Amino acid sequence: MLKSQSRTPRKALAARSLGALAATLLTLLLTACGTKSEAPKGDCPVCPTCPVCEPGATARPGEPAQPATPAFKPLQPARWSDLPAWSDDDLRAALPAFLQSCRAFAKRPQWPLWRTACEQAQALPSPSSAALRSFFESHFQPWLLTNPDGSSDGLVTGYYEPLLRGSRTRGTPYLEAVLGPPPDLLHIDLGAVQPELKNLRLRGRLQGNKVVPYYTRAEITRGDQSKGGRVLLWVDDPVELFFLQIQGSGRVRLPDGSMTRLAFADQNGHPYQSIGKLLVERGEMSLDQASMQGIKQWARANPTRLSELLNANPRYVFFSEQAIKGGDGEGPNGALAVPLTAERSIAVDPRHVPLGAPVFLSTTRPSTSTPLRRLMLAQDTGSAIRGVVRADFFWGFGEQAATEAGRMKQEGKMWVLLPPGAAPE
Incomplete structure (x- = not known):
């Protein structure tokens, strides 16, 4: 008190x-x-x-x-026939994610623009993929996302919900603190x-009476509990904690076998610096090795240099603890404040893509040329997700999701689907 x-x-x-x-x-x-x-x-x-x-x-x-820069038009009108393999996607897998977006729209000022489509989607009785395709074509107009230079290709990366091992009390091997938002931020x-x-x-x-930048990662992690927030949990691996902060949310298995969820709550306001890029610049690894798996491998081989590497990224993320609802299948809440759907939710730059909107994504599977073309929902954001044609693909929870997300750095195109009145003039 x-x-x-x-x-x-x-x-x-x-x-x-x-x-x-x-x-x-x-x-x-x-x-x-x-x-x-x-x-x-x-x-x-x-x-x-x-x-x-x-x-x-x-x-x-x-x-x-x-x-x-001078104003440019990031959305260009398109035809449904422009969407590659639009007729091949099983839209039934995207419907639950779309209805989650509708839940968010119902609480927001733009609800009148989306109301008709959302209410009719909710009323569809066990629709087939063909019926859903007809529904979207009747209620939406596709718009091709374009960059300021007029190109329509952009970067598609991946993220996932990691699993960490932790405890509510500090003690070997649980020595890394997970912090909640600090009261002085x-x-x-x-x-x-x-x-x-x-x-x-x-x-x-x-x-004193001046506002200065908040503490950096290095200052927060030195062990001075006056710098940073309240300890929520203790985990056993600093590298996994670092990647938890990059992913934005994750689960922690406690010693009794129970699990809890950590969700993004705030950050210290410093810019994100890529440690993978830094390792490439130092000649520690090649560009194609600079994946999540490659960085973890480097960390295991260089434990005495790990703190210095992690502190090269001054950003620090604070979390809140949340109960896991709906079983293992329900993802964490994204920026839209609804649960993310594995392989159907993406993070976007909300300056260019309305949060909640359907987005048709045409890209390839991680580290391959195999097409990955499907209807996604823009339900999250991220500090590194900047630009018009830019997406972060949510792969879900588990080891397979981690593998796919860690390898994903693909080129892709995006079409946002907007109802009448929501499209630009």
Whole structure:
């Protein structure tokens, strides 16, 4: 109780001082994001959605960011015949995932646009794949996703729900802490201070009366419990914990055989840095070896260098604990706040693809040229999922899902299916 009360004045100070700190926050943002003539893709060190960091954006400290690029049209009208093997996909496997999206739409402002399609889909009595194909063709229009340069090919990666071994108490071999969100992690909406910064959010912490970036991975993992959140569980493998943070959710088997689920709750606001890319740049492995399996193999062979490698990625993810519902078959909740469906849910960049929308994906199976063409649902996001033609394929839970996800780095095309009124003018 006393520890909780001792933090209250700090949060109150953050709330009361928002206006006074706006200039400091903006300077911090521009210092972190705008000092390069071409800002990096992905996250800023302290903000997950930052217009200054869009490709091509320029800014100097104290000056507003210039528009990144002229407006382009990421959606181009298409015909159903443009979708390769559209008539071959068994759409019955996609229907449960679509109905999950409808659950989310019913709670959101865009529900009127989706209501007719969702209600009619729910009323279909044990439809055949052919009936579902007719349903989608009657209620949706396909739109080809295109990149700013006019191309329509993009990157398709994979992710899965890993299984870790853990305990509720610390003791060999369970020595790696899984942390919940820290109470001193601040989320500040700069749009409340300056309207032109709408949708711009910062993560940080108070240091005196200034907001500074939150602690890095290295600072959090040094063992100082004042840096980071409450310990939820202890697990036995730092590498598996690192990949749990990359995947965003996972399951933990406890010593008594029971299982619990860990779901993404927050992150420290620092940019994600690929340790696979770093190992390739150092000459530690070739590009084709830089898979999840290859990185794990390197970690086992280099235990004394592991901490230094992991800390090269300053981002740190915090979790919440959730009960596993619906048996082993139900996936974790994605960004849409509905359970993900194995091999039918994808993560997308919501700046270009509406969350919940059906997306027809044409790609190939991991490390092969075998076609993988099916109707997916855009039900998740990820800090590394940036760009118009970009998808992360959810493979599900288990060793096979881990194998497929770890090897997947394919080229693909995407068509988003939108009902009348939801399509761009």
